[in-house]
Ligand SMILES: Nc1ncnc2c1ncn2[C@@H]1O[C@H](COP(=O)(O)OP(=O)(O)OP(=O)(O)O)[C@@H](O)[C@H]1O
């Protein structure tokens with residue numbers, strides 16, 4: 193497939209990291225960044241390509257995470273089918289929220305608010321329910337064995353996360369070049385014109401939010417397997433909704449590499465300031481805020497676009 | 506319309522009324538468009554022409570009345586369903602996908618019948634050539650001139666492979682030489698077997714292109730006939746120039 197080469201190059205380069213770096217701090221940073229990149233890629237399918245800005249992707253992330261954890265802890269299921277089920281349930285939640293929001297024609301800030309509301313409701317419910325471990329959270333038993341989707345080495349987990357991100361990148365590229373992708377972008381650019389050209393706007397949005405939720409749900413499941421602990425504020429917290437949308441917006445919404453690039457930039461900056469400014473609480477959030485203002489203030493929104501324009505000039 | 510067998514008209518608009526609150530935009534409009542023709546829909550500003558198009562193309566539900574395509578009742582169908590059935594429209598206020606290139610814009614239309622990207626892009630190129638956009642394929646749609654955007658509207662609609670094409674003032678805002686350039690494009694569309702219904706203010710083009718013209722004024726069809734017939738009809742002259750104008754003109758001619 194044309195355009196797959198940069199993706200494979202990225203996978204190989206990133207895959208070298210565990211061989212070159214032994215520092216757990218660095219590997220931790222990379223794994224976390226990959227998880228965010230995956231969640232952000234999910235947001236990008238719906239928000240970047242489809243122009244439907246969700247403020248509640250935590251709903252999908254948390255569902256993927258909780259289903260992965262609960263099926264193992266409460267039902268003794270193996271981690272892999274549990275993870276797969278997590279993706280499936282997240283996709284269904286996406287479809288359901290999409291059906292409710294899009295069928296009634298919600299767009300723009302109304303759609304953003306409704307998704308935010310869903311994520312918050314899920315957070316409150318997860319915090320109160322018994323099944324999720326309530327406020328105390330839920331722990332997946334540590335059994336570092338590949339058969340349990342747990343790995344003794346951080347580097348191994350990095351490869352697994354990288355494989356999933358690479359798949360997500362390839363899937364995004366395939367979408368970009370497909371009929372659905374073209375119709376999705378058309379919906380983003382102008383719904384009336386898209387309809388006139390035979391695009392079933394509702395069906396296209398529903399497919400997009402389902403795929404989007406599945407991908408972000410996978411990131412949630414991955415998070416659960418890596419940290420082996422969840423509570424409602426982690427799984428359904430606003431933080432992940434913000435990260436999932438900020439990374440693509442910074443890195444280039446509606447581009448294949450935007451979410452990965454944005455996740456690296458934001459987390460790189462976050463870590464750098466944390467290590468420089470020490471323990472000022474919330475300093476990384478301040479940096480996020482500043483970056484967001486800069487990005488919104490100075491379109492073009494994507495760095496690749498900016499670089500391209502530079503080169504042309 | 507029952508009891509007389511199938512309606513011979515390719516597109517049949519029957520008693521269509523569209524109300525926006527207290528405003529009667531289209532008032533009991535009835536007319537036909539014959540298969541393989543270029544039919545004109547003219548009328549003063551605000552007559553309800555665009556609203557009528559919106560009703561036919563499924564963007565507005567009529568308050569009452571019926572629209573039939575090849576004898577099939579299509580009233581109230583969704584725009585994308587109608588596009589699939591072969592009904593395409595352009596927008597008077599052009600609606601490009603501004604962030605996409607001309608090629609990508611047209612490809613969205615082509616994807617209606619082509620599942621594969623390669624095939625859709627091929628159709629896009631071929632259609633661009635037909636409407637004279639071949640050398641602008643890689644330009645962003647936002648960078649096109651007014652004339653270019655009008656052509657893009659037509660190209661995207663054509664890429665859906667319609668059997669009926671509704672053109673809403675594709676000549677408006679163009680200079681005379683640009684109008685001369687587009688007239689043969691429209692003739693080519695008809696020659697390729699597509700029925701055309703066009704809203705147009707540029708009378709020169711209407712006279713050249715249309716075999717049949719319907720005149721809409723204040724929501725009503727006030728006259729139907731050949732272009733020569735409708736421009737000579739007193740009620741049409743009055744609709745454009747005001748009450749009593751036909752008489753005054755006649756008086757002036759006799760004097
Ligand atoms: N969505 C709407 N809501 C309320 N009023 C509308 C709407 N669309 C059109 N109208 C009104 O309906 C009337 C007919 O408008 P329409 O655009 O159909 O006229 P037109 O014949 O296309 O005019 P023009 O030649 O200027 O394009 C106008 O008075 C217009 O203001």
Ligand SMILES: [Mg+2]
Pocket residue numbers: 554555556597
């Ligand atoms: Mg109009």
